[in-house]
Amino acid sequence: MMNEITAFNPTGAEVQAPETMPHSIEAEQQLLGAILTNNDIYDRVASIIGAHHFFDPVHARIYEISAARIAKNNLASPVTLKAFMEDDEGLKELGGPAYLARLAGAAISSFAVRDYAQMIYDLAIRRDLISLGRDISAKASKVDVANEPREQIVEAEQALYKLAEQGNSESGFQSFLRAVTDAVNVANAAYQREGGLSGISTGLTDMDKKLGGLHPSDLLILAGRPSMGKTSLATNIAFNVAKAYKRGLKADGTEGAIEGGVVGFYSLEMSAEQLAARILSEASEVPSEQIRRGDMTEAEFRRFVDAAKSLEACPLYIDDTPALPISQLAARARRLKRTHGLDVLMVDYLQLVRGTGKSENRVNEISEITMGLKAIAKELHIPVIALSQLSRQVESREDKRPQLSDLRESGSIEQDADVVMFVFREEYYKEREKPGDHDLDKMAAWQEEMERLHGKAEVVIGKQRHGPIGTVELSFEGQFTRFGNLVKPWQNNDDSSF
Numbered sequence: 001m002m003n004e005i006t007a008f009n010p011t012g013a014e015v016q017a018p019e020t021m022p023h024s025i026e027a028e029q030q031l032l033g034a035i036l037t038n039n040d041i042y043d044r045v046a047s048i049i050g051a052h053h054f055f056d057p058v059h060a061r062i063y064e065i066s067a068a069r070i071a072k073n074n075l076a077s078p079v080t081l082k083a084f085m086e087d088d089e090g091l092k093e094l095g096g097p098a099y100l101a102r103l104a105g106a107a108i109s110s111f112a113v114r115d116y117a118q119m120i121y122d123l124a125i126r127r128d129l130i131s132l133g134r135d136i137s138a139k140a141s142k143v144d145v146a147n148e149p150r151e152q153i154v155e156a157e158q159a160l161y162k163l164a165e166q167g168n169s170e171s172g173f174q175s176f177l178r179a180v181t182d183a184v185n186v187a188n189a190a191y192q193r194e195g196g197l198s199g200i201s202t203g204l205t206d207m208d209k210k211l212g213g214l215h216p217s218d219l220l221i222l223a224g225r226p227s228m229g230k231t232s233l234a235t236n237i238a239f240n241v242a243k244a245y246k247r248g249l250k251a252d253g254t255e256g257a258i259e260g261g262v263v264g265f266y267s268l269e270m271s272a273e274q275l276a277a278r279i280l281s282e283a284s285e286v287p288s289e290q291i292r293r294g295d296m297t298e299a300e301f302r303r304f305v306d307a308a309k310s311l312e313a314c315p316l317y318i319d320d321t322p323a324l325p326i327s328q329l330a331a332r333a334r335r336l337k338r339t340h341g342l343d344v345l346m347v348d349y350l351q352l353v354r355g356t357g358k359s360e361n362r363v364n365e366i367s368e369i370t371m372g373l374k375a376i377a378k379e380l381h382i383p384v385i386a387l388s389q390l391s392r393q394v395e396s397r398e399d400k401r402p403q404l405s406d407l408r409e410s411g412s413i414e415q416d417a418d419v420v421m422f423v424f425r426e427e428y429y430k431e432r433e434k435p436g437d438h439d440l441d442k443m444a445a446w447q448e449e450m451e452r453l454h455g456k457a458e459v460v461i462g463k464q465r466h467g468p469i470g471t472v473e474l475s476f477e478g479q480f481t482r483f484g485n486l487v488k489p490w491q492n493n494d495d496s497s498f
Contacts, residue, residue, distance in 0.1 A: 023055035033107030203240025224423035261343025268352035349387035367412035
């Protein structure tokens with residue numbers, strides 16, 4: 001077994017053994033020499049590399065000290081750096097402060113510095129990949145009861161994703177100037193876009209006006225009692241976003257969704273087939289129970305097939321794996337973003353997601369899940385819409401309209417969410433209050449009330465970090481499980497509002 005860095009070769013020359021990490025000392029020397037000769041060059045490479053990307057630790061220290069001095073508008077040159085590095089043991093081995101002068105003297109040209117910086121960055125990523133591969137291999141070799149292979153795969157995926165995203169987003173603190181610039185860019189995008197939205201449109205006009213669209217990094221909770229239409233509203237929004245998808249060049253120069261988006265849908269309650277049937281019912285205007293029974297006329301079936309064909313290319317991805325742990329849910333979302341892109345994530349519903357199993361009680365587990373969902377939203381820079389059940393205490397109240405305290409295990413859900421919305425259909429409750437046929441007065445009043453409430457639904461916004469709370473009125477067509485924009489009495493002649 002060979003432990004040395006160099007291997008024997010018949011020509012007498014030394015050959016690097018496979019163990020040597022990829023690097024280029026010459027590129028590092030050229031880059032540092034150019035910076036020490038002309039400090040303005042630092043601004044051209046600072047966005048590409050940092051001190052940790054250098055292979056030689058002495059070069060990393062030279063770059064770090066130079067960067068710190070340039071940031072303070074001080075000169076970074078062989079003479080000024082000498083004072084900071086006189087006692088540096090690594091520099092002494094390379095010839096002491098004279099090495100700094102040699103670096104500056106050997107710098108050939110400044111026009112190729114970005115190429116050198118990119119090369120140093122690429123080689124650093126390769127070294128990180130090798131280290132990550134070794135870590136994965138070492139962990140897999142160690143047979144440990146507490147460390148399941150499945151968990152190792154999730155950890156490895158997460159580490160790889162972070163490595164892939166490294167060049168795209170800088171972590172850590174950022175200056176207020178940069179944050180302000182980002183805020184102005186978002187406001188400008190909303191100003192330029194028709195309808196004044198800064199986020200992705202839900203396809204429901206009044207909801208968009210209240211929310212300003214679906215914003216990246218936000219966790220939105222959509223809650224309601226059974227039969228209120230939570231899943232229907234979620235599928236409607238998912239379908240609207242996927243249907244509007246247009247790819248192109250975004251304002252920041254990257255390629256992605258300029259309208260609508262790619263949607264990932266975790267359906268933990270219904271199968272993918274049932275969910276698709278709901279979306280097809282909405283698109284084809286064939287009642288969902290008829291689709292389920294196969295009881296359709298020829299015209300309806302043709303409409304159903306045509307709708308299926310037109311939706312084939314819709315970027316809507318459904319995962320119906322039951323009882324998914326939050327770590328798996330995050331790993332699959334990362335994979336979808338990497339392979340197909342991901343602009344909106346739906347989870348139906350929150351109480352069916354599993355925690356890591358380390359929480360002692362259900363409240364802590366729900367807290368872990370909501371924190372995990374918020375972390376996914378921030379890490380992948382997408383809005384996450386999670387559906388949630390409400391506790392039964394709603395049913396025992398006179399006014400059945402939901403409120404924040406009705407959320408099951410409410411503390412953490414209310415705390416971690418940026419937006420909390422409740423789906424409420426008064427028609428559902430009023431239907432169950434039907435009086436006897438013999439009481440004509442009550443029956444007449446009930447029928448009048450039912451006419452007023454028929455086909456209407458409310459989305460109550462109970463919490464919104466970046467905007468107002470209030471109620472959004474929507475239309476609801478039960479037979480197609482479809483929510484839509486409600487035509488107000490004064491809009492009757494305006495077809496565009498529906």
